[in-house]
Amino acid sequence: MKLITKEGKLFNKIHLFDLLFLMLLIVVILGAISKFSGKNIINLSTNSENIMVEFTVETYPFHEDYFASIKVGDKLAEDKKYINGTVTDIQIIDNMLALPDSSGQMVTGPDPLKKKALVTTRVEMSYNDPVYKMGKEEMVVGNIFFFTTEKVKLSSVIVDFKRVE
Amino acid sequence: MKRKINSIDILIALGIIVVLIGAYMYMSRSQVDDGFTISSDHRVSFMVETDKLPLGMGERIQIGDQLVASGRYQDAYVTDVSVQEFKEVIASGGVFLEVVNPTKELVRVTVDAKVNKYGPYRDLSGQEIKAGLDFWFKTDEVVTLTKIVQMIEGEN
Numbered sequence: 001m002k003l004i005t006k007e008g009k010l011f012n013k014i015h016l017f018d019l020l021f022l023m024l025l026i027v028v029i030l031g032a033i034s035k036f037s038g039k040n041i042i043n044l045s046t047n048s049e050n051i052m053v054e055f056t057v058e059t060y061p062f063h064e065d066y067f068a069s070i071k072v073g074d075k076l077a078e079d080k081k082y083i084n085g086t087v088t089d090i091q092i093i094d095n096m097l098a099l100p101d102s103s104g105q106m107v108t109g110p111d112p113l114k115k116k117a118l119v120t121t122r123v124e125m126s127y128n129d130p131v132y133k134m135g136k137e138e139m140v141v142g143n144i145f146f147f148t149t150e151k152v153k154l155s156s157v158i159v160d161f162k163r164v165e
Numbered sequence: 166m167k168r169k170i171n172s173i174d175i176l177i178a179l180g181i182i183v184v185l186i187g188a189y190m191y192m193s194r195s196q197v198d199d200g201f202t203i204s205s206d207h208r209v210s211f212m213v214e215t216d217k218l219p220l221g222m223g224e225r226i227q228i229g230d231q232l233v234a235s236g237r238y239q240d241a242y243v244t245d246v247s248v249q250e251f252k253e254v255i256a257s258g259g260v261f262l263e264v265v266n267p268t269k270e271l272v273r274v275t276v277d278a279k280v281n282k283y284g285p286y287r288d289l290s291g292q293e294i295k296a297g298l299d300f301w302f303k304t305d306e307v308v309t310l311t312k313i314v315q316m317i318e319g320e321n
Contacts, residue, residue, distance in 0.1 A: 112254060
């Protein structure tokens with residue numbers, strides 16, 4: 001049997017142009033489904049489930065004024081998109097320092113100039129065993145994370161992470 | 166009339182498909198969520214700070230100064246300037262002390278600007294505006310690398 005017949009049929013079953021048209025149709029339909037079903041959740045993986053997670057980040061040390069733009073209820077963002085998650089708690093904590101004094105003794109205590117923030121967020125993210133992902137970021141304790149909302153983008157570290165119902 | 170298909174026709178058809186898919190992906194790229202809005206008429210007020218200017222250079226920044234970027238004036242104006250002592254922490258006698266570093270000064274500037282807004286993303290002439298990010302502050306008198314301290318409430 002010829003691959004393509006003189007009439008242009010593939011395996012004498014379907015016309016090549018019909019096949020191409022069907023493929024094009026499928027691509028457009030899949031594109032439309034992915035566009036309209038995802039709403040504002042960034043989730044590009046296919047074999048994953050969406051689960052609710054609560055995680056906490058500890059920001060790098062900043063002057064306390066830097067945290068004034070974070071509010072409970074703020075929506076998380078990544079690049080030019082919102083992520084389906086909101087800030088649920090903010091705590092300003094001491095930035096602990098350890099510096100030697102002139103006698104060589106190490107002095108430890110809270111930094112009088114800079115603070116850190118512990119920001120807790122509840123967010124729906126994708127889980128593809130064993131990887132949790134939020135947008136492009138892999139979410140695991142210890143990861144460096146840019147905590148981003150409409151108003152802030154602060155360097156931080158993920159310090160707590162748990163699934164919630 | 167039956168038409169014989171040649172390989173050129175197939176290549177052209179494949180090319181058209183690739184172009185269509187590419188066009189679809191490009192056009193859907195910036196419209197991912199329902200809350201997505203594009204605006205070039207959005208005003209924000211934000212504060213930046215720097216300790217990188219040579220001593221005394223902070224005085225070159227005045228209220229009313231207009232920001233410059235990409236070789237032209239921007240719709241962005243200085244609304245407040247403060248020059249403060251630059252403080253550092255030292256350990257002495259078993260405790261931390263705040264001391265003034267006389268070789269530096271901390272300059273804080275508030276800017277009111279018209280920005281481009283794409284959903285949660287805002288930029289002023291290509292520079293993203295968010296607390297915690299670096300920002301090149303430039304007027305016709307001075308340029309310096311600053312850090313955005315906070316977004317001031319009351320944007321529209």
